[in-house]
Amino acid sequence: MILLPEPVGIDAARELEANAKNRAQAIGLSPVRINVRFVHDGEADETLQVLAGAQERLIVMPRAALTPSVASRIAAARGVPVLLVEAEARVAPDGPRESDTKTSEITD
Numbered sequence: 001m002i003l004l005p006e007p008v009g010i011d012a013a014r015e016l017e018a019n020a021k022n023r024a025q026a027i028g029l030s031p032v033r034i035n036v037r038f039v040h041d042g043e044a045d046e047t048l049q050v051l052a053g054a055q056e057r058l059i060v061m062p063r064a065a066l067t068p069s070v071a072s073r074i075a076a077a078r079g080v081p082v083l084l085v086e087a088e089a090r091v092a093p094d095g096p097r098e099s100d101t102k103t104s105e106i107t108d
Helices: 010-026 044-050 068-078
Strands: 002-005 036-039 059-062 082-085 103-106
Touching: 002 010, 010 036, 036 044, 044 068, 059 068, 068 082
Parallel strands: 002 036, 002 059, 059 082
Antiparallel strands: 082 103
């Protein structure tokens, strides 16, 4: 399960979803196992509502989308780890590429 901040506009949402799925497939996840959902404000109650009915084994969210205490609450409520990741830096195609690989896993 990949949770992303809700973008403005349908085109932005489609692009974010496609990028997330492509990156997940690139690391070996099966396309049928990749589920992307959007969260409006990153609060625990709304995030739990978005997750209703999902059968995820791991939740991945941008670190900027929520606080560690909210991530901990979500992990405890869902019984699965929440992995917080840094957004990748975007650079010009011909420029050097720097990516930030810091992650935090919260399990309760």
